[in-house]
Amino acid sequence: MTFLFGAFIGRIGDRIGAKTRLWLFLGTFIQAVFTMAAAISLWKSGQGSLASVRSEPAWSNAGTYACLGLMSASMGLQGIMGKRVNTQFATTSASPPAYSPHGRANNGNRFTSCANHGLV
Numbered sequence: 001m002t003f004l005f006g007a008f009i010g011r012i013g014d015r016i017g018a019k020t021r022l023w024l025f026l027g028t029f030i031q032a033v034f035t036m037a038a039a040i041s042l043w044k045s046g047q048g049s050l051a052s053v054r055s056e057p058a059w060s061n062a063g064t065y066a067c068l069g070l071m072s073a074s075m076g077l078q079g080i081m082g083k084r085v086n087t088q089f090a091t092t093s094a095s096p097p098a099y100s101p102h103g104r105a106n107n108g109n110r111f112t113s114c115a116n117h118g119l120v
Contacts, residue, residue, distance in 0.1 A: 002069040006034070006076025010084070018084035027081045031074045038070035 009030060013023040042049075045063025059068070 002072040003076040003079075006073035006078075007080045008076075009073070010077045010080030013081065013084055018081075024081075024085075027077060031077050031081075034070045034074035034077070038067045038074070041070060042067040 013027060016023040041063050045061055047059060047064055051058040
């Protein structure tokens with residue numbers, strides 16, 4: 001949900017102009033605020049980044065979940081901004097891999113075509 005919220009904030013750029021300096025500055029500033037708030041939330045949660053014992057999960061209180069949500073919102077905003085700028089270097093957000101190293105999932109083809117008409 002927070003990823004979609006970040007992408008929804010990115011739709012503001014459609015009103016301002018997706019490639020204007022104002023939107024690129026404002027969008028980047030909002031991403032920085034989300035990332036900074038995520039870092040502060042994680043710091044104030046008091047939990048470490050790794051679990052000390054395998055049976056006890058790390059990141060299990062409200063502060064760490066807020067950190068994940070804020071990072072996700074920042075990634076959603078980055079994804080929509082990268083899509084709107086539309087350069088060949090704009091693939092900056094995480095996406096699931098479409099490449100199968102063994103070639104079994106794609107009928108023996110090493111590469112598979114993606115929905116955005118590129119090869120991965």
